[in-house]
Amino acid sequence: MxxxxxxxxxxxxxxxxxxxxxxxxxxxxxxxxxxxxxxxQQIRDPKFIVSYNQPKKITKLGSGHYLIDFGKSFFGTVSLSLKSNHAKDLVIHQGEKLLGNRIDRNPEATVRYQKVVMKNMLAGQAYIVKLQPDIRNTNDKAIHLPDSLGVVMPFRYCEIENLQVPIEDIELFQKAIYVEFDDMAGYFSSSNKTLDQVWNLCKHTIKATTFTGYYVDGDRERIPYEADAYINQLSHYSVDDNYAIAKRTNEYFIDHPTWPTEWLLHTAMLFYQDYMYTGDLTLIRKHYQVLKVRTLHDLAREDGLISSRSHRLDSAFMLKLGFKDPKTKVRDIVDWPPAQKDSYWKLATEEGERDGYDMGVEINTVVNAFYYHNLVLMTEIARVLGESDDAKRFAKEAEMVRTMINEKLLDKAKGVYIDGEGSSHSSLHANMMPLVFGLVPDQYKMTVVDFIKTRGMACSVYGAQYLLEALYQAGETEYAFKLMTDTTTDRSWWNMIQLGATMTLEAWDMKYKPNLDWNHAWGTAPLNTVVRHLWGITPIQPGFKQVEVQPQLGELTFSEIKTPTIMGNIIARHQQVNEKVNYTIELPEGMSGIFIVPKGYQPTKSKQRQEIIKLSSEVNKIKLRVISKDSLVDTE
Structure with missing residues (x-):
């Protein structure tokens, strides 16, 4: 036993x-x-959603004549059925824009409109309005939709003429196409209703423009461009936890680079943000050698600065960059559209969107600011991949470029940057780019910021991304907030809403870009700015294992925000009453973080200034009080 x-x-x-x-x-x-x-989950093919949206409003315009408003523009077409036969021709109009109380039949630019005549419609049968494809956005360069989705166009309105049956006998839907999107993953509301409307305009833009499964530049071309995709990527991350589109688009650029110098320099930026938001090394490891080439360090002079006019930018290097045609010319863009003298359009301003930038320079300040940022990012990418020699070299080159930019492109007498080597002109762009990328020495930050604030919104909706970032990084909260919520000028997001758009425009207004479209996600800067800078929610460690929350809420007395991460949702709220403000910040399980106490405040129970408060995976409650009125406006 x-x-x-x-x-x-x-x-x-x-x-x-x-x-x-x-x-x-x-x-x-x-x-x-x-x-x-x-x-x-991150690299899967996109799941296309077909949604049948009901009308928000139906208006009778005359006998058998109706205007149907679906509330928001989507890419798709009209679906309809009738309870009785309709032998006579039924005229269907689809469009993005109204003229009076009818769809604009000649909306100009690339604002969309089509007319289709439906014949011999039978009762009980579902019909899909078959649209004519656009030659430009369905050519070999464009991203094509699966054949099963048919031809689509962006539209909000449908107008029916010659309807011979009661309107109650026809069932109409907006057949909308987009990639799977979690509407509840991200939201924002605040005490400023203009900002709320602008943010929601941008959020809908991100959802609706997923219709190809890539980040494309809008309906006119349906082609991915690196700078467009970068803003799209940051905004998409802010409201949805679908990382597949960003990854697919980034890989697309490996074989399909585009011509602007600065767009090529967005490549490493795109891949770096994918790494920071997902924690996934796959793509930066797979394409590391291409990312090195796309920094354009091969073009560097002895002093470290680069030029798109370098003799090294030959056919062999174009092939090395990934261009299929070695005769492609890489050119500096700065911003778009260009000045009137360089454009075939009739523009509202002589400067276009470049603020009079001196494009005649060989060494371009904007280009070299982007180049410096690339070297900084590649230093980190090389380090995490174990490429220690490369990391040391990139770091050394970054320091050299930083020194040379401030030695050769900074007018120390005026305290501002010039547009390039040998130029006497200083533009908004030549100053906001060094500021946003951390190039400005401390003693010149005030003069650079003061100069930037004299220029207003002298840039495109693309340039606004970097202008807003630069201002928040410099602590210019009130001015940045004013630009985002401007309701007095046509160079504003509010103007887009007033025009009747439900997606962000390609430019501020038609007069600033006569071929603009009404569905360009590169205009969504306020969306990611609210998340990443106004609320200051950004990853410190890859994959959001650790988060930084650095709110700069300006005049807002109340706000609440929810933003997704690969770890789960971050939910935050703030309420200010007189000189006290309460924050509630909820982090998902497994995430830690730090809260940067806004300048001029301190914890209510602390007798000393406390700059950082640790956050944990729970509901964190933070109570602050104003230190003094003077400290709220102190910029020292």
Whole structure:
């Protein structure tokens, strides 16, 4: 019995050991499977959604004549059915824009409109309005939709003429196409209703423009461009946890680079943000050698600065960059549209969107600011990939470029940057780019910021991304907030809303870009700015394992925000009453973070200034009070 007992005991020990091994193996497999599923979720092909949206409003314009408003523009077409036969021709108009109380039949620019005549419609049969494809956005360069989705166009309105049956006998839907999107993953509301409307305009833009499964430049071309995609990527991350489109688009650029110098310099920026938001090294490891080339460091002079006019930018280098045609010319863009003298359009201003930038320079300040930023990012990318020699070289080159920019492109007498080597002109762009990328020495920050504030919104909706970022990084909260919520000029997001658009425009107004479209996600800067700078929610560690929350809420007395991360949702709220403000910040499980106390405030129970408060995976409640009125406006 003892032996049996001992044997039984040994068997139990063996069973326990086996169970422990099984548990460890199970945990490992579950973790490994979870990692695989996580990566698979990130790089999966997009899931297209077909939504049938009901009309928000139907207005009778005359006998058999109706205007149907679906509330928001989507890419798609009209779906309809009737309860009785309709032998006579039914005229269907679809469009983005109204003229009076009818759809604009000649909306100009690239604002969309089509007319279709439906014949011999039978009762009980579902019909899809078949649109004519646009030659430009369905050519070989454009991103094509799956054939099963048919031809689509952006539209908000449908107008029906010659309807021979009661309007109650026809069922109409907006057949909308977009990629799977979680409407509840991100939201924002505040005490400023203009900002709320601008933010929601941008959010809808991000959802609706996913219709190709890539970040494209709008309906006119349906082609991905690096700078467009970068803003689109940051805004998409802010409201949805679908990382597949960003990854697909980034990989697209490996084989399809575009011609602007600065757009090429967005490549490393795109891949770096993918890494920071997902924690996934796959793409930066896979395309590391291409990212190195796209920094354009091969074009560097002895002093480290680069030029798109370098003799090294030859056919062989164009092929190395990934261009199929070695005769492609890389050219500096700064902003778009260009000045009137360089454009075939009739523009509202002589400067276009470049603020009079001196494009005759060989060494361009904007280009070299982007180049410096690339070197900084590549230093970090090389480090995490274990490429220590490259990391040291990139860091050394970055320091050299920083020194040379401030030695050769900074007018120290005026305290502002010039447009390029040998230029006497200083533009908004030549100053906001060094500021946003951390190039400005401390003693010149005030003069650079003061100059920037004299220029207003002298840039495009693309340039506004960097202008807003630069202002928030410099602590110019009130001025940045004023630009985002401007209701007095046509160079504003409010103007887009007033025009009747439900997606952001390609430019501030038609007079600033006569071929603009009404569905350009590169105009969504306020969306990601609110998340990343106004609320200051950004990843410190890749994959949002650690987050920084640095609110600069300006005049807002109340706001609440929800933004998704790969770890889960971050939910935050603030309420200010007199000189006290309460924050509630909820982090998902497994995430930690830091809260940067806004300047001029301190915790209510603290007698000393406290700059950082640790955040944990729970509901964090922070109570602050004003230190003094003077400290609220102190910029020292």
């Amino acid at each position: 003892t032996i049996q007992a001992m044997g039984s005991h040994k068997m139990n020990l063996g069973c326990h050991h086996s169970i422990r091994l099984a548990i460890i193996l199970w945990i490992f497999l579950m973790f490994f499977w979870g990692e695989l599923c996580c990566v698979a």
